[in-house]
Amino acid sequence: MKSRFKKIIIHSDLPLADRNAEREVLGMSKDLLKSQWGKVNDLLTDQKLGKPQPSFEEPFDNNMVILELEKPENLKFGNISFREVVEKRSSKRKYSKDPLSIDELSYLLWLTQGIRKITNGITFRTVPSAGARHPFETYIFIFNVLNLNVGLYRYIASQHKLLLIDEGDFRELLNDACLGQNFVAQSAAVFVWSCVSYRTTWRYADLSYKAILLDAGHVCQNLYLACESINCGCCAIAAYDQEKLDKLLHVDGEKQFAIYLAAVGKIP
Template identity: 30%
Template sequence: MPEIRQSIAQHYHERTKYDPETIHSKNHQLDWENQPIPFKKYKVGTTIDLKPYLQEKINQGKDSKEGENLSNLLVCSYGLTGKMPTIMGSHYLRAAPSAGGLYPAEVYLISRGTPLLPAGLYNYQAKTHSLLRFWDNRIWPELQDACFWHPALENTKLAIAITAIFYRSAWRYEDRAYRRIFLDTGHLLGNIELASAFSNYRPHLIGGFNDEAVNQMLYLDTTEEQAIAIVALADLLDIEQNLPQWQTALPSGTQTDYPFIADGELLKYLHEATHINSNSPKVPAWKTRETPEHSEDKYNFPFCTKVSTVTSSISWGKNLEGLRKTILKRRSTRVYTGETIALKELLTVLDFTYQPHHYFNQELDRNPDYFDLSLIETFIAVSGVDGLEEGCYYYAPMAQELRQIRFKNFQEELHFLCLGQDLGRDAAVVLFHTADLKKAVGKYGDRVYRYLHADAGHLGQRLNLAAIYLGLGVSGIGGFFDDHVNEVLGIPVDEAVVYITTLGSPR
């Protein structure tokens, strides 16, 4: 029988793997004369300054509380948090981490009409912390139609649209940038989820939408920028917007009949192949989501050492002020000391990342929206944790335990796997998010490649914030020798590595 051809998502994944024998042969040179600018500009529009709303009790009236909530949500999701001098001028840091500091995402607000925001389209101008209203017609029905009448849009009045300007990331990472764009989007979604809790919103994630319709609605130049996620914002101060949860992801087609695609064209081809459009099958009904999608942990290796991860949770303080401060001061660690960390610290980071229901009494969402967490697995390489044997472990979130699968100190191998980055060698812990790509494509079609990386980035951002709060160093790694990870660490061969996060003692 003829071999079944890989889908375009699987083909893309294979084509964009890093290999030690070929990684230096491409010799990609950065085009500094065409370095992308990470801020979008409009020639016309009406500006709404959000900075005054960061100050307490400066306004009276219906728009006061809305302005305060929206200003806090946006600054903590994607706002500027620092500025670094460079030989090219200044480099601005944001609340959400981005590979290479390239910030490929753009954030838009779609308003149905509120006291602060008349109906229309707004772009978030992070550099000035303001909203630019560039379209003033009522387009909410267009949004509903493009999202196949998702129930979260029936009573809500605001929605966030996240887009990607592909060149911002592809300038450095070429075709592999698609992975990083969606990891970065996951970081942003993680911030939106958590910042909503102290801004009186509940975000409802929508990954299934008519791509072409949303792109047209936002007036995007699709040769450069396209929509990648929608988030309906439910106002928790309005009882009619206290809504149930629905599914977030829809399948696309699975393309196995594709031509030869030249290097440099693969990113764009994959994205357009994962579109849902007017020719796609109609959605019969959006299903409610009342319980977590995980029912049991995927791996239970025989005779393995098991370590309970049950621990006390982080206390984020009154009105989650500790969480807000942590989001705004987060930085990616550049150098680790190589010193060990405490087992309690690792367990606390895992608790915040994977056990959100433990934080319900602090008014955090007990079941936040992901696309499909049941597709993501976590493996942990331990090099320096006091009270925990060195080796590689599978993290079982349902059972809340670490299951050891290999006994060894992997520091030298981790240095190699992470492309010779010292972060991999000197970290106390390296976490690997993986997915069975073939199974995932079978469930959601090629569009699942978006979902997997966004969910991994979302988890990665929770890891980031818990680590920073505890005084640990943390940094994500999107570049690694894909095929060598499973062999070295003993991870099952079906698990494709999606993302790596390092934890350790910062220098």
């Protein structure tokens, strides 16, 4: 399940067979959104076949630079009322030059993918996920965060730490991967969620794909609300070049691939 959506138009001047093929593609896309959960007990999944449960987190090299983040219980942000946060929420594409603090970044990471507890290889996080499968990894392009070098990082949720993947200014490359949406390069940080779909398909097979899309929405909505609570703006992005973004993240594009991203910055 990759973000390779493209505009499909039923052309009346095409031969009937071609028009029917286009309608079939549209119908398959629509069927993905329909509930098929009545069939879940009939599925022969890898879980039922006794195959080992996939890890809840992708492996990483402990010899790489790993940065400590402030522990969640010590973060004292977000005293605004929940109602006010919800009512203020909107997609914001204009950001000031004021930097995020590393503690604010820690706060946003915790509220979007933080792990509250781990039981038998299953994570219980600050966001819901079908079957607690949590198929995402969080990557962050840092452009303007105090005491952090510009570059690409990955959130190690199991330790609430940051892993440095690549130093360097990725503004131009990321702007290109996001199809020229210039506000991306003006943000303080860009959150990118990659999908390791087997974490969910191991249990739910083809029923997983609708659930994964719903899960991505849960994560990004938490980011929106968390940003509002600390006077930051957020804008979700679903329009991007799949291959270019996967390449920037150093993921293979098959077992793991980018599925959603959002720019974050201080509100002017």
